[in-house]
Amino acid sequence: MEIIEPISRKLIHLAKIYLNVLSGRLAHLGINRYYYVMSLIHAENGKLTQKALGEKLGMDKSAIVGIIDYLTDKGYVYREVNPADRRQHLLRTTPKAVKAVPDIMAKFNEMNDTVATDISPKEMEIFYKVLHQMEENLKPYATKEMDLDLNFNK
Template structure:
């Protein structure tokens, strides 16, 4: 039986969560990811985009034209979802699909000039989100956090 009164305000200076929760790295990482993901989705939606749009356009810019299968591998977007992403981007004139000269059964996807311009706009949106999410950190702390997160994500034994 609980000795606290539900729905009462927390007195100033008193922690809002149990210490074991406040110090649990996986919980903190999850909470930060949830907040970041929400902000990214909201801001990209206002710019007429989704995270997968950004991933596809950024990958095309960095690596050049690619088959849908290659784009799926490079972005981690499932092949069936990639078809929908490419369709959405193509309908808006942000990517073009052309037959692969080496294999006519396959399309090659490339960013259009409009897609490249849209990517620049999305870069600015995401830079704002990053500044907002990481505002409590100094520049060196942001760099350190990026290195630490990359180490977690890029582990050879990762199962994501």
């Protein structure tokens, strides 16, 4: 019998290596995950609710609460009651995060350049298109409760 390696194994392995190297390059920030989430909160500073963040990331409410709690405990994010709807919490970044986000963005660029070494821009364009198509192909089979938490460095 031939053993077939799932595509997901390669993607997960690549993600783990990528996030491990990224965490090493950003170790001075005192966090080892959720860099992308923090950059999203920063970009939408004060306009993004916990629910909207969860929808944007394809993650459930409890996962988002845990992420926000982690970033809050580390001094990067805080919640603010939405004056228009007191049931909602708007997410804001602290001055510490404002200072860190440009470094995070620079490291994302460095990592993306590193991972794409010896790969042409056209090949990267095809790679992203293929990933997108694979995602679209699987969406009809995904359960409603599926959590697309891609933060492998937990």
